[in-house]
Amino acid sequence: MELCVVDHPLVAHKLTMLRDRGTNSPTFRRLTEELVTLLAYEATRDVRVRAVQIETPVATMTGTALTDPRPLVVPILRAGLGMLEGMTRLMPTAEVGFVGMARNEETLQPVTYAERLPDDLSGRQCYVLDPMLATGGSLAGTIEFLVRRGADHITCICLLAAPEGVQHLREVLADLQVPCTLVVAAIDERLNEVGYIVPGLGDAGDRLYGLAQ
Numbered sequence: 001m002e003l004c005v006v007d008h009p010l011v012a013h014k015l016t017m018l019r020d021r022g023t024n025s026p027t028f029r030r031l032t033e034e035l036v037t038l039l040a041y042e043a044t045r046d047v048r049v050r051a052v053q054i055e056t057p058v059a060t061m062t063g064t065a066l067t068d069p070r071p072l073v074v075p076i077l078r079a080g081l082g083m084l085e086g087m088t089r090l091m092p093t094a095e096v097g098f099v100g101m102a103r104n105e106e107t108l109q110p111v112t113y114a115e116r117l118p119d120d121l122s123g124r125q126c127y128v129l130d131p132m133l134a135t136g137g138s139l140a141g142t143i144e145f146l147v148r149r150g151a152d153h154i155t156c157i158c159l160l161a162a163p164e165g166v167q168h169l170r171e172v173l174a175d176l177q178v179p180c181t182l183v184v185a186a187i188d189e190r191l192n193e194v195g196y197i198v199p200g201l202g203d204a205g206d207r208l209y210g211l212a213q
């Protein structure tokens, strides 16, 4: 697995505001979108393109266009939904599939409650969105869904990751033997005893969508 930690002062600035417990839901949502657009710029560096002939007002030239089939973007509900707008702003022609997962907060195992993906993903580039990579169970489960449908090129975009989750993902991907890139804004210190990222930002889904904190 290739790991890319985006080292940019604007990313660090926005991430610090996002982490701050005083940041309210509307601001948290806006910062999430802005951060995703910055991370997606890095994450789409190897998006597949083809040469196209166009005419400018002055001359004919060979330009660049995204290839078909279109890339697939997969937010992991709920919190990943907060990243969708920032991603599709950069790549408006992408198709969108959905996976709904909620972690059982006692066992820390993800439970899948929704899944809407194209049947055949062979030859598709897939971009998975989830702000938090904690134990890695939710992201690994989603990657397994995609690989079972034939995906052969996966990029995951997360805001924060714990070292434990990155390690888990490496092990799962070594078994699956699928090329995967993980793009993150930061790798934090560790998980705490209840599976939260430290220092982290708390529960991303609750902070995005306003449940009690």
Ligand SMILES: O=P(O)(O)OC[C@H]1O[C@H](OP(=O)(O)OP(=O)(O)O)[C@H](O)[C@@H]1O
Binding pocket: 076, 077, 078, 079, 080, 101, 102, 103, 104, 108, 110, 130, 131, 132, 133, 134, 135, 136, 137, 138, 139, 165, 195, 203, 204, 205, 206
């Ligand atoms: O790496 P893991 O240990 O699996 O934890 C990370 C998952 O936890 C959060 O979702 P949550 O289960 O809280 O659901 P939500 O998005 O509905 O809040 C987060 O958005 C990830 O999907």
Ligand SMILES: O=c1cc[nH]c(=O)[nH]1
Binding pocket: 079, 132, 134, 195, 196, 197, 198, 200, 201, 202, 203, 204, 205
């Ligand atoms: O720190 C964490 C861990 C899992 N899910 C979150 O939303 N935050």
Ligand SMILES: [Mg+2]
Binding pocket: 079, 203, 204, 205, 206
């Ligand atoms: Mg949550």
